Amino acid sequence: MLSKPASTIRFKRLLLTGAAGNLGRELRARLPAYCDVLRVSHRSDLGAPNAGEEVMTAALEDKDAMLALLEGVDAVVHMGGVSTEQPWEPILAGNIIGAYNLYEAARKQGVKRIIFASSNHVTGFYRQDEVIDARDPVRPDGFYGLSKAFGENLAQLYFDRWGIETVSLRIGSSFPEPADRRMLATWMSFDDLERLVVASLTAPIVGHSIIYGMSDNATTWWDNKYARHIGYRPRDSSDRFREAVEARQQHIDLDDPVARYQGGGFVTKGPFD
Numbered sequence: 001m002l003s004k005p006a007s008t009i010r011f012k013r014l015l016l017t018g019a020a021g022n023l024g025r026e027l028r029a030r031l032p033a034y035c036d037v038l039r040v041s042h043r044s045d046l047g048a049p050n051a052g053e054e055v056m057t058a059a060l061e062d063k064d065a066m067l068a069l070l071e072g073v074d075a076v077v078h079m080g081g082v083s084t085e086q087p088w089e090p091i092l093a094g095n096i097i098g099a100y101n102l103y104e105a106a107r108k109q110g111v112k113r114i115i116f117a118s119s120n121h122v123t124g125f126y127r128q129d130e131v132i133d134a135r136d137p138v139r140p141d142g143f144y145g146l147s148k149a150f151g152e153n154l155a156q157l158y159f160d161r162w163g164i165e166t167v168s169l170r171i172g173s174s175f176p177e178p179a180d181r182r183m184l185a186t187w188m189s190f191d192d193l194e195r196l197v198v199a200s201l202t203a204p205i206v207g208h209s210i211i212y213g214m215s216d217n218a219t220t221w222w223d224n225k226y227a228r229h230i231g232y233r234p235r236d237s238s239d240r241f242r243e244a245v246e247a248r249q250q251h252i253d254l255d256d257p258v259a260r261y262q263g264g265g266f267v268t269k270g271p272f273d
């Protein structure tokens with residue numbers, strides 16, 4: 001948790017989806033500093049609300065529940081959905097139909113900004129010796145990455161057609177600490193996640209912007225030059241973990257696709273039948 005909020009701007013009511021997930025739990029603790037009411041949602045009951053919260057239950061594929069969920073909110077932080085490579089059916093329900101339901105509900109309820117948890121796996125089939133930016137063509141490394149690319153395209157359509165703004169966060173690896181050498185490049189601390197989400201919520205004008213979600217790591221495969229207007233300034237870095245990570249993982253097999261591609265282990269996941 002940041003010792004001082006990253007912005008003085010306050011919202012009346014923010015919606016956080018996926019509030020029981022890994023990043024949802026972090027943001028559930030952090031976002032109350034930026035709003036009068038935090039509406040938290042999950043597919044199953046979250047129990048009693050904390051102070052300053054409203055709790056709602058909604059499966060993303062449930063159109064009516066999603067419409068009710070977005071009523072009266074100023075902006076959405078959308079963390080809900082399938083977050084790993086999985087069989088097609090749950091991805092279709094959560095990330096394709098679910099994203100459509102979210103944007104349709106935003107249009108009908110007049111919600112004007114969405115922070116969409118996209119993923120680095122939208123471009124996972126670029127190699128680890130390439131540095132790419134948000135305008136390079138997508139190269140999803142699986143159906144999960146493909147579904148996030150769909151979400152980004154949907155966001156672009158809803159901006160062009162209906163003026164609903166989105167910041168698509170191509171999140172790298174947001175965990176307490178980097179687990180392996182790949183994550184030395186992709187890691188984002190939870191404090192930097194908070195900075196990124198708050199910058200995306202409060203930047204005056206974003207249209208549909210795409211930004212890679214990472215800390216200020218010495219090694220990186222991503223250039224955020226097209227997202228400077230968001231004003232995200234990471235303050236953490238994976239570098240303090242480097243020695244320990246390299247000691248744990250001394251050998252890298254460059255013939256292993258996991259070590260060659262930016263998507264790491266996701267590039268070899270599946271098929272599931």
Ligand SMILES: NC(=O)c1ccc[n+]([C@@H]2O[C@H](COP(=O)([O-])OP(=O)(O)OC[C@H]3O[C@@H](n4cnc5c(N)ncnc54)[C@H](O)[C@@H]3O)[C@@H](O)[C@H]2O)c1
Nearest residue numbers: 018021022023043059060080081083094117119171173174
């Ligand atoms: N954690 C990371 O490093 C990382 C990296 C890249 C992208 N992301 C994205 O950020 C978001 C949050 O990630 P996370 O690590 O907290 O994932 P998570 O899996 O822990 O949380 C996602 C939540 O969404 C819920 N969910 C799944 N399908 C649903 C559906 N159909 N209806 C309603 N809820 C549903 C899950 O139950 C879960 O609680 C995800 O969209 C993920 O794809 C995360």
